[in-house]
Amino acid sequence: MCSSHLDGAATLLADPQLHDDGSAIDWYADASGDVRAVVDLEPARRTAILADVDRTLESIRQLGVTLGSAGSGDTTSHDTSNDTGVIGRSLQLAARRPAESFVFLVGEQPVVVCWGYEKEAAASLLPAVLPRPPIPAPKAAHVSVLDRKSTRLNSSHG
Secondary structure, three states: OOHHHHOOHHHHEOEEEEOOOOOEEEEEEOOOOOEEEHHHOOHHHHHHHHHHHHHHHHHHHHHHHHHHHHOOOOOOOOOHHHHHHHHHHHHHHHOOOOOHHHEEEEOOEEEEOOOOOOHHHHHOOOOOOOOOOOOOOOHHHOOOOOOOOOEEEEEEEO
């Protein structure tokens, strides 16, 4: 599968960051802009965005199947084909979208949080009400924890 099939995949899946005490997960996006829940959008727009998200997730899953098949050889020795199989299985698991409520727009970029979880398990990771986005600090006072452009989407409590 060529990389053009995975356009947008790198920015689709939010980056999970576990709190030091293990009590919650913050999800970060590599996009900037207003954060809006896709479920709150007008139905036609929501349907179109979710269809794009599902196509991208299917491309990720298919790449995982391809890599998983390539790595399904001798699993008794530690070689690159075994590593490829593990990466393939990881991609297949990551390509799960738990529910519409876990898809957000950051600016105009769709972002999925709690990816890789079954619907029931993912629901337990988010608070009942998502926190309001923080008011940005003045540019001179801003320090990025991840040392990159990112947007915090929410905290998941485990």
